[in-house]
Amino acid sequence: MPASSSPAFLSPEPGSSSSVFLPGVWSHSGPASDLVIRSDDGVDFHVHKDIMSMVSPVFKSMLQSYEDRLDLPDSKKVLDSIIYLIYFPAYAHERQLRTSADLDGIWEVHQATRKYELTGPRRILEYLLLDPALVQAHPYRLFATARLCTIPQLDMQAAMFTLEHPVCPPLSKFPELWHLPAEAFHNIYGFHHLCSERAEKVVEQTMSWRREKRLDDGVGTNRLFVWWQLQGGGHTDGCGAIVKDYAAGGHIQREMIPAEWFRRHIEAVALSVKGTPSANAAEEAALEVSPSGAAAISRCSACHQFASMDLEDYARQLRRAVEQSNDAVWKGL
Numbered sequence: 001m002p003a004s005s006s007p008a009f010l011s012p013e014p015g016s017s018s019s020v021f022l023p024g025v026w027s028h029s030g031p032a033s034d035l036v037i038r039s040d041d042g043v044d045f046h047v048h049k050d051i052m053s054m055v056s057p058v059f060k061s062m063l064q065s066y067e068d069r070l071d072l073p074d075s076k077k078v079l080d081s082i083i084y085l086i087y088f089p090a091y092a093h094e095r096q097l098r099t100s101a102d103l104d105g106i107w108e109v110h111q112a113t114r115k116y117e118l119t120g121p122r123r124i125l126e127y128l129l130l131d132p133a134l135v136q137a138h139p140y141r142l143f144a145t146a147r148l149c150t151i152p153q154l155d156m157q158a159a160m161f162t163l164e165h166p167v168c169p170p171l172s173k174f175p176e177l178w179h180l181p182a183e184a185f186h187n188i189y190g191f192h193h194l195c196s197e198r199a200e201k202v203v204e205q206t207m208s209w210r211r212e213k214r215l216d217d218g219v220g221t222n223r224l225f226v227w228w229q230l231q232g233g234g235h236t237d238g239c240g241a242i243v244k245d246y247a248a249g250g251h252i253q254r255e256m257i258p259a260e261w262f263r264r265h266i267e268a269v270a271l272s273v274k275g276t277p278s279a280n281a282a283e284e285a286a287l288e289v290s291p292s293g294a295a296a297i298s299r300c301s302a303c304h305q306f307a308s309m310d311l312e313d314y315a316r317q318l319r320r321a322v323e324q325s326n327d328a329v330w331k332g333l
């Protein structure tokens with residue numbers, strides 16, 4: 001079996017023969033093996049009764065009849081992985097899962113750790129799967145793995161990372177897909193869709209945020225965001241907020257409208273967040289002013305002085321608001 005098709009924490013040189021002896025101390029200077037574990041595809045693993053009984057109550061119970069060989073309903077690949085996790089936990093812990101190929105068969109290994117009540121190996125696996133860099137790179141695949149293995153923390157983490165990508169069907173075919181109920185994918189698409197809708201509304205509502213709020217020190221300032229300061233109050237060339245009168249219900253109503261460059265900026269942020277509704281993406285979009293917006297800011301002395309500072313505060317607040325909105329969607333599912 002080529003090493004590239006095996007999970008990354010498999011023994012470094014997986015045996016290709018039908019008999020696997022543990023490398024290093026266990027097969028040479030360590031005690032001789034006294035138990036053979038045979039995979040469903042006919043590969044024998046030479047291990048130790050004491051060790052298998054110690055790490056797994058299920059093995060302990062199976063070995064009470066003092067058998068010398070256990071025929072297990074698991075593949076060579078799964079057994080290779082769990083035995084590696086049992087015998088070399090420190091090495092396994094240091095391994096990293098990076099590529100899509102690293103994830104092949106992981107869910108079956110995890111299910112085996114549950115079946116045999118291998119608590120330590122299961123924790124190592126979950127630690128490796130929860131690596132944010134891995135989840136960020138393969139959010140749909142990790143979501144499927146989380147559902148198949150029932151790992152709620154990974155479930156939520158993966159779902160949140162899907163929001164960093166525009167929603168699309170998982171065109172890349174991966175094996176987990178065939179074992180997952182269609183309902184799970186409806187859930188994840190529904191989650192993405194709801195987050196998009198709500199995040200867009202959140203952004204629209206931020207149009208009315210008037211004041212700079214310092215989140216880090218909790219001290220507010222009375223200065224309005226620069227885009228809410230009225231025309232003439234330090235702005236140049238017709239820049240700044242305006243007051244508009246309009247008739248409604250027989251009365252004249254007054255409405256304040258922020259500087260034009262900001263209105264256009266918010267429209268762009270709302271559109272961006274609709275596609276990728278993660279808190280990260282929202283913050284980035286809020287900080288990325290279009291070339292025409294940047295030109296308007298640089299033409300105005302007030303905006304030139306305050307816009308970038310105010311946008312940073314605005315972006316941090318928006319990040320929090322979108323994060324809360326997405327959390328609420330997740331909890332409501």
Ligand SMILES: [Zn+2]
Pocket residue numbers: 235236239240259300301302303304
């Ligand atoms: Zn201005």
